[in-house]
Structure formats: structure tokens, C-alpha cells
Amino acid sequence: MIQREVVVKNRLGLHTRPAASLVKLAAKFKSDFFLERDGYSVNGKSIIGVMTLAAEQGARLILTFDGPDEQEAAAAVVNFFDRGFDEI
């Protein structure tokens, strides 16, 4: 299991569109993927879950990856956050 801390960079935050992209990205990997904010944790493979995570610009999230391809999954997802969901 590995954990990474990321910051939401784009102005509109983790809104519907990036949430959908994030879930699609996570679905490519076998590992479990969770996002946590202030003790509230959601399953990163659930669009409904990710949408309920009220993560605005500047929000700090802890990402947890657990499974056979956790390294690859973490690299891809963290990269997506670093790119500001391709919105900056």
C-alpha cells in the first residue's frame, strides 16, 4: 500500500468533469484507490463517491493505492492532479 498527498490545483476544483476523468483513469488499474479529505474517505473508482468529495481549489487530499499495480496507478493519478486535471 502506498500513500501520496496531492493538492487540487485548478480553479474550479474537483468538479464533475475531472471527477469523471479521474474515475476512468483509476478504472484502468487493478489496485484499490481511495481519496481522503479531513477524515472523509471515498472510493476513487466510484464516480458518486468522488463527486461527493467537496474538494475545491487548494484542497489537500491523501490518496491511497493498494494492489498489484499500485506504483503505476499512483504515478498516473498523481500526475493527473499535478496537471490540474488538464484545466490549467
Next chain:
Amino acid sequence: MRSEKGEEIRLKGIAASPGISIGHVLILKKDGVVIEERTIEDTQAELLRLERAIEKSTRELEKIYSTAFEKIGKDKARIFEAQLMMLSDPIFVETVKKRISSEQKNAEYIVADEVNKQTEMLRKSDSEIFKLRALEIEDVKNRIIRNLSEAKLRSRFEGNPIIVATELSPADAVLLSRNAVLGYASDYGGARSHASILARSLGIPAVVALRELTRHVKDGDEIILDGYRGTVVVNPTPETMEKYVTRKNSCDAFDSELLAQAAEPGLTTDGHRVKVEANLELLEELQLLKGHGAEGIGLFRTEPMIIDLNAIPDEDYQFETLRQVVEAANPNPVVIRTFDIGGDKLFVEEHSEPNPFLGWRGIRMLLDRPDVLKDQLRAILRASAYGKCKIMFPMVATVEEVVKARKILDEVKYELDSKGIKYDKDMEVGVMIEIPSAALMSKEIAKHVDFLSIGTNDLVQYLLAVDRTNELVANLFDEFHPAVIRTIKYVIDAGHEAGISVAMCGEMAGNPLATAMLLGMGLDEFSAVSSVLPVLKKIVRETNYKSARKFARQILKLESSEQIRKELREYLKQRFERIYYTTISEENFD
């Protein structure tokens, strides 16, 4: 369905519509569908039913998605793509299936419960964006549930229940009002949400923002709803019940006494005439105006048309709506306010502002979008041929804005003349005074218009630099701050100096505490939610204008809102004890 009687529970919410109701609970889930919690026997059949409903919902959404894709473009259609993903959300679908199997409950109940659990955080959030997101998710839930229980849409039912819901949509309120509903109570919502406005105009008592009410009640529970004080009592003890029956009888008697006198004109004991008018935004409210004694519509809000359509309505659509209102109010006047809406509401996808209250809204947006403004002005002018209309511009900050808006109005009039289209050539034009700069410039602005109307909600917010939706400072939002009172007086005097009338259409206009003071300050027109008009009329009709003027002068000298409130309460308590005890006082009860 009723089990043994539970313990008495009292909950405090926001009083959304006056009146007291005593009855039995009927729990309503979203979309007018009453979701029953059933125990199922055949789990496999229930799972199949769920799968079919999801399939059907998917087909529906795919159709919507492809239509949207063609008509509004890929970007805006994404929202439906996300909804499609929700329908196939593996975690969600698996959780629902597992719960159906383990809890042996029907699919509707589990789907609703699971989604409600997920969106709870969002719904409780103060952010409009997160609340909207909850609605997006709930939209999917409603679609599944509708497809699960097609023929079971329950908008009619037996008996006279008190409806309890997590939140009531305007559509629910309208649909339910066709039945003999005794009252509404909901976990969420505010006094100004549409369902609350509708409840007031329909004369159905309502209490909202009770937070956890739905957790404490079940169908058939005995419930008391006090729409004056915002209290709800579930499973009342016999003592509580007796107390409330007495209170209800006395309030009801007073209410019918007020209604019986409501048609009288707004005339003080010494012959000073003021007008008492209604604020209106929904056509459903029209029928109630006469009964409540409205001498016209002092504020007709046009934004609901945008919200209903989720787009800016074209000229003909606006005209049809306005014509109905103008005809219904005739011969009394209707003050039509042009769109008072921020860019965020108009262009949801591509437009957002960090601080919409200080941003591109009201007349600022309209002057930048003359196409939108002209459509609306044409619609209003055309409607003016069917009765008496006035036009009012919101969010004015400068004289120049008024001049510009009037110039565009003249252009539109010229255009109608050349086409031979009829309209009222003497239609009055006014502005809202709700920005401090406009209040300070009201003498100059008054020279360019036929009337001023004070919007207290925004005026207080801008004058005191307080965002009332921000819990950290909400207690500083104070409509009785001496600066607010003095500003109002300044605007009234400025209007009178220019020889025009001054109205008020903000919340303060409907607050019985303020009525005598405003009257004494010289306010010409009070415009408020229609249910409170009989109370305002009574105060006006039993007040001596000369002594009200004296009272207002005293109030204007005070230095704190605490002193002002104390004086206003004392005044009302001494002269209008029954109004004081039904609508204001929290004392001597509960």
C-alpha cells in the same frame, strides 16, 4: 402502520409559512414519489427489477446525451456523460445490491437511502456549487426510482396529512397542494426557497431547516407544526396537545379576523394613505392576492423564468407570462423587475465568479447584454397594453446606468411604434435602491425615474459588509442597524424631494416590527409576501400617522440596533398585542 406512541420530540427550524397545523405525518421522498420501505421475499426478483430499472435509465440518458451533444455541444453534454457513469458506478451498484440481499428491503428504498447518505455532506454545505452537485447525483437517483416504480407515482393520497420531506421542490409543493395538505415540514430549505414561498402563498403552514426531522418520524405519527415560530412537535403529550389546540384556535380566530379586514385600503386613522402590495414570483400565487388584500404587485421577480427553463426565455415566452400577471392584477399595478441574476446563473458552464454578489449581475449584466435587455423590455412593454405595469431596474449603482437603461427603453419603444405594436406610453420607470452608492445618490437618481424601491436584503448586506450566508458573520446581518434605518430615511426624503413615491420591497417591508416606524418615516408603499399583508394593513389602519412620525423621529436618534429593536418590540407589544404574540414573541410559550 402506527406502532406504539413514541416520546415527545421538539425540533426548532425556520418558520417558512405562518399558521398552526395539527395532524399526522406522511413522509414524502423526492419527486413526489412516496417511497415505502418494504420487506421483500424474493431477493432475486428484486435484483432483476433493479437491473432493469438501471438499464432503462441508461437508455434514457444515452438518448438525452446524444441530443444534448448535437444541440448544446460536447462540453455541456458532459454532465450527462457523468450521470451515465453514475448509473454504472460499480461501487454504488454493488453496495445497493448487497444491501438489498442482506437487508431484504425493496430496491427503491435502498437506492434512495444510499444516495441520500452519500449526498448528505454536499447538501449541508454552504456552497451553491456543492448543493448543485448533490442535485446532479439525486437526479440519477430519481431516474432509477422512477423507472423502478413507474405506475406508483403518488401525487394523490387519502386524508389530510402533514407532509414531511428531506427537502421539498416547488414542483412537489404545487403537486401536493392539489390535495388537502395541512402543512409541510422539511429537513432542509430556507424561508426564501421556492417551496416556502409557495407554501406561504398557498396559505399552508410550513417549517423548514429542521435538520433531522425525517429521522425522528414515521408515517402516521402525530405532529404539531407551528409555522409562526418554526417549531415542530412529534408525538405530543396530552398537555402539549392541549396547549397547542388553544394556541391554534386563538391564532386561527385572529387570522380570519385579519383576513376579513384585509380588503380595506391602507389608510391611517388620520387619513394618511399608503399602499400595501405583494411580492410575487410564481403564477400560482396570483389567485391569493385578492384575499390577502394586495393593492397591486410591488415586485414581480422575473428570474424564475430563467430558472424554470434553465435558459434565458425569449420575448414571446416572457410576454405570455407577464400578460397573465398583468391581467390578473388589473386594475392594480404590477412592478416588473428586470432580471436580477448573476452571470453564474445564466452561463453555468463557462462562467463563474469568485464573488458574485459584488460581480456581474442585475443591471450591470443587462447593460452588457443589450440583446437580453431589449427582449425583456419588449415583453414588458407589450404586456403593459393588458393592464397597468411599471418597470424596475435592479442593482443600480450610478446615475449613468439609469440614463443608459432608459435610453435603451426609448429605443425599444421607438421600434414598437414603428411596428404599430401597442403599449402603455405612460408606463412608469423606477429603480431598486439596494447599493449604498445608489442610496447616497438617490436625490440625483430620483430626477431620472418615476419611483424608487428600497431592497433591504441587499442594502443591509452591502452597507454592513456582511454575507448573511456566511455563518461566521451572519449574526452581524442586522436590518435594524441604525445605519440601515438612517439610509432608508435618507432615500425616502430624497424621493419626496423630487416629488416621486418611495416603496420598499425587501424583507423589512413585511416585518410587523418595522411597519409603524417605516410609516412614520414616510414610506409610500410596502411590498411583501402576500400572507403578511393582512397584518401590515391592520397596523397601518390602526395607527395615527402623526404619532408614527414622532415615533420614527425617536428611533432615528438611537445609536444601536439593540435599542432600536427594544423600542420597536415595546411599541408593537403595547399597541398590537395579538400580532406581537402570534408573529414576534418567543416568550410565554414552549
